Amino acid sequence: MRTTRRSFVALAASTLAAQEEFFDIYRDPPRLFLTPQRLRRLRRDRERRVARWAQFEALVRGGAPITEPGFALALYSQVARDEEAARKAVAWAATADDARQIALVYDWCLPHSEALKPRLEEAHRRSTDPRAKAIAAIALGDGTGLAGVVRGWWRGEVASALKAGRNAIARRDLYGVCEVMHAVRDNTGIDLRDDLPAYFLELPHLLLGSYYPAAFPAPENEYRMPAVKGGAIDLTVAALSRAAELAMVAFDTNLTENQYLQGWAMHDRFMLRGAFGAPYEFLWANPYQPGLSYDLLPTVAYDARAGRLFARSSWKDGADWLGWLDGELQVFVEGKPRVVAPGAARMVYHFGDVAVVPAPRPGRFDIRDEVKTVYLIGLDAASRYRIEPDHRGKNEAKADVGGVIRLEFPTGFRGGLTVAPPRA
16 A cells, blocks of 8 residues: 555654554564565575676675675675675674674674674774664664664654754765664664654655756766755765665655655666665665656755755756755756855746745845745745735745745736835
């Protein structure tokens, strides 16, 4: 049965109230990510010599300098039933300090990895990364430690910050959150989305809207580049962003919003082929899962919770694009992002029946084409303004936490728009 927006929200709202929460780790190893169903599929992919397996195998067997050797060798050992790869993974982990990778090696390479338990326990105690601590706790069967991470970090810090409108999950960190979500649900039945159901319903569209339109060519593969403050090109962030989206689809294949992510992801030109991304690509990508065409989505994605806005003229690579994120205005010009001072010119950006008006200072703005929605950006966060569209009367509106006001004109609007602080 397809998960609808209404059914998901209703289920999420009732789950914690209806059930007492337990963090007991009830699964036998492997506990992390390699559910019986996923492991069977990955082994079938090996037998069929699919492209993702062939690329991953070539890197491992060819002795390529893999970025995360513990993760890659342990995954290879499970799928190929290769004891030599397991011993290599254990040898690497025996001198490593990365709690997450040690946990993966310990969990995936048993019985070869039994001697790693004291090292994993020490790495778990020393780690300051809550995501790594959660993964390590699950590998160790430590339900009490896992409960502390979920209640302290996820609910006490991340979820509470997101509810308050702060963008508490950076693009680089989203994949780590997805790992924790998978590991927690697979081993305890607890769905961390229940703490933020609306956020996770809106997230797929926001992720797609926040990509710069043009692909970035790299030697190993093309990348879609996610927008970040300053507009820097970071291939690691791009790879982790794709990995996160693949993991989100795997987490809930029936959710309609995730099926647009699947339609976005299943293009071979963006398949991660490098030493860092190939293990993630093989682990999470499922080309057998049907997806929906993302070009059916609206070309404007507005995050009212955190005051972010992404708009594009189409879903084509050559589209015009604008992003308002973390108080910064970016536009995509001549194949690269450019940061624009919102008040440098009294520009009005048009995207079909949507206009975006940078308005850091009060004034009058000309909406030259008929639109149905106007976004005012660059305003003072949580401040009230007087809005006067020509021949439409006056009204007041409050900016969100990111300094955005959305104005709706169901019958269409074109003309002058005056923005002024409300009179005392």
